[in-house]
Every structure is written in structure tokens, then in C-alpha cells.
Amino acid sequence: MNHEESTLIRKGPCDECGSSDANALYSDGHSHCFSCGHFERGDGETQHYTGRKKVxxxxxxxxxxxxxxxxxxxxxxxxxxxxxxxxxxxxxxxxxxxxxxxxxxxxxxxxxxxxxxxxxxxxxxxxxxxxxxxxxxxxxxxxxxxxxxxxxxxxxxxxxxxxxxxxxxxxxxxxxxxxxxxxxxxxxxxxxxxxxxxxxxxxxxxxxxxxxxxxxxxxxxxxxxxxxxxxxxxxxxxxxxxxxxxxxxYRPDGIVSISEVAEEAEREIPDGAPWWLDSLTKLTYGRREGECYAFGAGTGIGKTDWFTQGIAYDLLELKLKVGVIYLEQPVVETARRIAGKAAGKILHVPRKATVEDRRAALAMISEGDNLHLYNSFGAADWDVVKAKIRYMVHGLGCKSIYLDHLTALAANEEDERRGLDQIMAELAALALELKIYLHFISHLTRPKDGPPHEEGGRVKQTQFRGSNAIGMWSHFMFGLERNTQGEDEESRMTTFRVIKDRNTGQATGKTITLGYDTDTGRLYDADGFVPEKEAEEAYGF
The missing domain is CATH 3.40.1360.10 (Dna Topoisomerase Vi A Subunit; Chain: A, domain 2)
Known part of the structure; x- marks a missing residue:
């Protein structure tokens, strides 16, 4: 019989593969499942074509x-x-x-x-x-x-x-x-x-x-x-x-009357998404969609390390899809460091971990395919990076974006300050449009007086490269300060400073002392840290 002359009667379930609607019945009595390829002639004789495998x-x-x-x-x-x-x-x-x-x-x-x-x-x-x-x-x-x-x-x-x-x-x-x-x-x-x-x-x-x-x-x-x-x-x-x-x-609707928002406005205000640092969450009430968070520090202070710990936290604790754009670090190095933070092991230093250690840690951050990295190194074009962020959000579902660093995006601009002004305005608009948590690092200018940042100099808002635009568009600005030349452990502690709090203003000027655990490779809140011996005496075990 010539099946080309028959017509479709209806589509329904397939007994072979369980599809609810892929099995087509034709006027001459034959049927064909477009899901699994099962074919039955009008006289009841069956054949099975491996439709999916044929692709x-x-x-x-x-x-x-x-x-x-x-x-x-x-x-x-x-x-x-x-x-x-x-x-x-x-x-x-x-x-x-x-x-x-x-x-x-x-x-x-x-x-x-x-x-x-x-x-x-x-x-x-x-x-x-x-x-x-x-x-x-x-x-x-x-x-x-x-x-x-x-x-x-x-x-x-x-x-x-x-x-x-x-x-x-x-x-x-x-x-x-x-x-x-x-x-x-x-x-x-x-x-x-x-x-x-x-x-x-x-x-x-x-x-x-x-x-x-x-x-x-x-x-x-x-x-x-x-x-x-x-x-x-x-x-x-x-x-x-x-x-x-x-x-x-296309113009989305955007004009509303107060009566339309009054009911929502009277509801209890929820806390935002927490930071990996509990004390920072308490100071800032967490992170909110559409906000930009600026981080600045001198060379080697640990700003990228702070970011990396945040990425691991967002992945494992908050179960967020995370997009990472590190412009000064190869993606393999970034993957090792994030995995190390997740596992509490130092994986990026020779002879500090085995292949099995790295494999197990990488499996932790690979679960669910929620981590996505932009494979670039050095200066990058802002239009390209902007398109990558859009893809990470729309195509991959990323909610939390980490950009290190903003300054590299203006490397090819004739006027760096003007370039950063424009980029920062577009970055803030992008975060608001995409409803994401956008974290970025900025390089600093050298202090005009006092010690350099690498020797514990205080980070100020005016020292952020492109400071006017960053200060205007960022919801929070943070600085990390540490004397990398300190002679003892206490002098080498990191001061994490809240430079700007647009949300309430209450956190501005507050500081948190951070320590670094050389065994786990993780940062910790030293202000709330109780040494193991003291803890045993205090709690009786």
C-alpha cells in the first residue's frame, strides 16, 4: 500500500516508548511513532525503525x-x-x-x-x-x-x-x-x-x-x-x-499608579541573598537582584581570592547558576581555585593535593552544570563581554555574575576615565535589566599620601579607577586592606571595609577582620573566630 496517499487522522500515545502524543494514526490503518520510530502496518504487521539513532x-x-x-x-x-x-x-x-x-x-x-x-x-x-x-x-x-x-x-x-x-x-x-x-x-x-x-x-x-x-x-x-x-x-x-x-x-509596560503597588509595598521586606560572610550579610541585609557590588584592593591583597570563595558559596550553598569572567586568570586556574574553596583544600599549588583530590573537588562544583566560565585572558572588549553576560543569563540561566576586573575593559580606550564612565553606566543598566547579582573588581590608583595599599594603606572611594562612575552606579563599594610585608600573623590580617552603602547607609565605614586558614585555603571572619583551644575550655569539650 502506498502510505504517501494516506492522511493523518490523529496523534496519540505510543505503547512502545510511552510517548503521550507522538504516535500518528493514518487513514489506511498504519501508524508511526515520531518519538521512537515504531511502525505498524494497516494489516497489523509491525516494524521498528530506530528513528532517533538515524539522526x-x-x-x-x-x-x-x-x-x-x-x-x-x-x-x-x-x-x-x-x-x-x-x-x-x-x-x-x-x-x-x-x-x-x-x-x-x-x-x-x-x-x-x-x-x-x-x-x-x-x-x-x-x-x-x-x-x-x-x-x-x-x-x-x-x-x-x-x-x-x-x-x-x-x-x-x-x-x-x-x-x-x-x-x-x-x-x-x-x-x-x-x-x-x-x-x-x-x-x-x-x-x-x-x-x-x-x-x-x-x-x-x-x-x-x-x-x-x-x-x-x-x-x-x-x-x-x-x-x-x-x-x-x-x-x-x-x-x-x-x-x-x-x-x-518593543517597549515593556512601565507606568503604574500607586494603588497598583500599594499592596506589595506594605509587605514585610525580605532579606536578600546572603554573602558567604555572615557578618557582611548582617551589615548589608544581603544581596538584591539588579544591584552592583564593587570591590577594590591593592595588588596581592586577596580580592580575587575573596571572589572565588563567594563563587563556591553561591554554587554549593545557594545552588545558584554562576557566571565567571576572570580577565587576568586562565580558566583552568580559576576552576582549580574554586574547587579548592569548595573542598577546603589548596589545589592550585604544586604538591599540596593529589589528582584524586582535584578530581573529587572538581566534581563538587561540576554537579548540576551550574558554573560557567568565560575563556579569555587579559584585556577584553566591553561589547564582547556584555554579550557574554547576556548569554550567561538568558542562555544558561546564571543569576550571579563575577567580573574581574572592570579596568581591563577600558584598556583599549583612548581616554580610560571616559571609557570607564560609559562602561560602568551600561554595566549597572545591564544588572538591573537582567535582575542579577553583579560583582566586579576595580583596580585602584596609588594613594597620594600614607602607606601604599600593599602595606596596609586604607582604601578610599576616590582611589577606584573610574571612581565617579563606580561611586554613582554601585549599590555597595568594598575595600580590602592588608600589609603584605607584615612581620607577624596579626599584622597580615585583612581588613574588609564597607566604603559605600547606598541601601541604608548604616554599613558605611564598618569593617570586618579576615583571617586566612593555610590548611583549608579559606578566608574566615577573624572577629568572630574562637581558637580551637579556647573553644574547648569555653564549652567543656
Whole structure:
């Protein structure tokens, strides 16, 4: 029997794999599960195709397909199909499908097969695919983004196949995730026109994606029909072009009356996320979403070490996803130090730990895949780092970001101060937009009088490089002070100073004394520390 002539009746559960809705029943009695590949003929005879395993097969089905035809039913020309590499052919199962190629490094690595009943199947290297059509463009003024491949072909054809247009690979439900993974590509365009389906899921996805970009960049297009291809088939192709030019910048609602917020405003104010240092949590009432925390210290004082202990705490105690951007430390070194803090062992010094120690500690911070590092060293471009932060938040779900250090981002600026002013303003806006805890380190200028910072000199707000902007935009500013040349342990203790508290002002000027445990490699609050011998005498054990 020719199954190509049968029609889909309904989709339901599959007894073979347990899928609730992947098993399709056709008018001739045969059924096929698009999840596990189980196939049953109309006469009751069964076969089992390993559908999921076949995606690892080669791309011969695509290479052997017709590359010269168009898609008449969709009014898509052969020229447009050739532009995007779209073909029509048969799968090994015999199904006739449209084949939409997906590229990587200029080569086809996968294709999406679309059957006549809107059945979709990815074949090839399908993990984290690029946008459909992404290989054709490398930047420009406008980029149109559609919800499906046929709509991308439609928009391109209506523009003479000259202007950038791409489609998300997994529809509205995966649009935000897929675009976040390709954010470097999207950053090459001045405007992003989101021409998603006009139904509720499509418009919800468009708003969700628009929020990922800076204000004014993303625009949402409105169409008189469900999608661009429906417009084309209805003879309203010119409306698609108008929709591109009339797309309105996404503007979230932001004006409210006092009556709308009064109920929430009267509720008890909760504490923020705790710091690894209990005494600092009490002073600051914790950390709040959208806030920036500035740290400054002289060379070798231990500011990066303080950060590293905070990262381990956020990962293991708060179970947060953490993004780490250390511009002066290789990622392998960073991984060892974070793992060491987590395990209470010194893993980054020769002969201080075994391979087994490092393996066990690294497993602790790898659990859940919640730690993500930016692989860079030395000076970096701010626009690149900003895009990485956006991806860490939108694509990876990071809530806590650690940047070391701010000063490196202005290394290539002709005027460092002006560069830092601009970067700091954008950094603060980014933290607020993404609702993250943003911690960053700043280098200091040398004191005009008194001892240098490396010999215990006090850290002041005016000594932060780019101090005006940092002071303006940071919610808290902290300084670490230590005499690295001290002759005894007490003189080498670190003073952690709260330089600025925008929240209440009550913590400004407060200090916490920090010690360093040479056995565990961890910092501790020396003000509340009771030596082991004294503890035994005090508590009787």
C-alpha cells in the first residue's frame, strides 16, 4: 500500500516508548511513532525503525535530493530555495519531504525534514543549531527573524533575496534559548525585526526575545494574516514589506499608579541573598537582584581570592547558576581555585593535593552544570563581554555574575576615565535589566599620601579607577586592606571595609577582620573566630 496517499487522522500515545502524543494514526490503518520510530502496518504487521539513532547517520538523503525545484504549494520559487539550499527529496523511509539545511562553519551539518502533515524531523548534528539561513549573512542594519523556515523563505523572496532574514530552528517555544546561543551573530545587526506568528504563542515568544536586547534594538512586526507565508498566499505580500518598515520598538509596560503597588509595598521586606560572610550579610541585609557590588584592593591583597570563595558559596550553598569572567586568570586556574574553596583544600599549588583530590573537588562544583566560565585572558572588549553576560543569563540561566576586573575593559580606550564612565553606566543598566547579582573588581590608583595599599594603606572611594562612575552606579563599594610585608600573623590580617552603602547607609565605614586558614585555603571572619583551644575550655569539650 502506498502510505504517501494516506492522511493523518490523529496523534496519540505510543505503547512502545510511552510517548503521550507522538504516535500518528493514518487513514489506511498504519501508524508511526515520531518519538521512537515504531511502525505498524494497516494489516497489523509491525516494524521498528530506530528513528532517533538515524539522526547520527550521514546526510546522503539531503545530498541526493532535488536542488532545482521550488515549493509551488507555498509559492516559493526555485531561486529562493537555491539561495537557502532548500531541497525536496525522499527519506530512507520513503517519505517525500522538504529539506531545510542547517550549517556550521560553512558546511551543511543537519537538515530539518518537513512532511506534508507538518511532521518535522531533524537529521544530522542537531545539538545547538544555528538559525536557518544564518550562513548567508554577516551583519547589517536590519535582520528579520521568523518563527519557521518557510516564513524566512517568504520574507527573503518578497525582498528579492537580497536582505538578511533567518528563522529560529525550534519554533516559538525554543526561540529565546536558540537566539541566546547565537547572540554574537545577532549583535552584528542594528535592528532585529521579530516577525513571529500572530497567534498567542508567537507573540508571547516575540516579547520574550525582545527583552533580551537593549532598548530600541528589537522591534515586533504585525501582520494581517497568521504568518508571512499566509500573507503571500493571500496576495498580501506587500503587507509583509510594510510590516518590516512599520515594526514598532518593543517597549515593556512601565507606568503604574500607586494603588497598583500599594499592596506589595506594605509587605514585610525580605532579606536578600546572603554573602558567604555572615557578618557582611548582617551589615548589608544581603544581596538584591539588579544591584552592583564593587570591590577594590591593592595588588596581592586577596580580592580575587575573596571572589572565588563567594563563587563556591553561591554554587554549593545557594545552588545558584554562576557566571565567571576572570580577565587576568586562565580558566583552568580559576576552576582549580574554586574547587579548592569548595573542598577546603589548596589545589592550585604544586604538591599540596593529589589528582584524586582535584578530581573529587572538581566534581563538587561540576554537579548540576551550574558554573560557567568565560575563556579569555587579559584585556577584553566591553561589547564582547556584555554579550557574554547576556548569554550567561538568558542562555544558561546564571543569576550571579563575577567580573574581574572592570579596568581591563577600558584598556583599549583612548581616554580610560571616559571609557570607564560609559562602561560602568551600561554595566549597572545591564544588572538591573537582567535582575542579577553583579560583582566586579576595580583596580585602584596609588594613594597620594600614607602607606601604599600593599602595606596596609586604607582604601578610599576616590582611589577606584573610574571612581565617579563606580561611586554613582554601585549599590555597595568594598575595600580590602592588608600589609603584605607584615612581620607577624596579626599584622597580615585583612581588613574588609564597607566604603559605600547606598541601601541604608548604616554599613558605611564598618569593617570586618579576615583571617586566612593555610590548611583549608579559606578566608574566615577573624572577629568572630574562637581558637580551637579556647573553644574547648569555653564549652567543656
Amino acid at each position: 547520527a547517520a550521514n546526510l546522503d538523503e539531503y545530498r541526493d535530493a532535488d536542488a532545482d525545484g521550488g515549493l509551488p504549494a507555498r509559492q516559493i520559487s526555485a531561486e529562493t530555495c537555491r539561495k537557502f539550499g532548500v531541497r525536496v527529496g525522499k527519506l530512507n523511509s520513503g517519505s517525500v519531504v522538504h529539506m531545510y539545511p542547517y550549517y556550521k562553519d560553512g558546511q551543511v551539518v543537519a537538515f530539518k525534514a518537513r512532511g506534508k502533515d507538518k511532521e518535522f524531523k531533524f537529521v544530522g548534528e542537531t545539538k545547538h543549531p544555528q538559525m536557518f539561513g544564518q550562513q548567508l549573512w554577516s551583519g547589517g542594519k536590519k535582520l528579520v527573524v521568523t518563527e519557521g523556515e518557510i516564513d524566512a523563505l517568504t520574507v527573503s523572496q518578497l525582498q528579492g533575496n537580497k536582505w538578511p532574514v533567518v528563522s529560529v530552528p525550534n519554533g516559538a517555544q525554543g526561540a529565546k534559548r536558540d537566539i541566546a546561543r547565537q547572540m554574537d551573530f545577532f549583535q552584528q545587526f542594528e535592528e532585529i525585526i521579530l516577525m513571529f506568528d500572530q497567534d498567542e504563542p508567537g507573540q508571547a515568544a516575540a516579547k520574550e526575545v525582545a527583552e533580551m536586547f537593549e532598548p530600541g534594538v528589537a522591534k515586533i512586526a504585525s501582520l494581517p494574516h497568521k504568518d508571512p507565508n499566509d500573507c503571500l498566499k493571500a496576495g498580501a505580500g506587500e503587507e509583509v514589506i510594510k510590516a518590516i518598515w512599520n515594526a514598532k520598538p
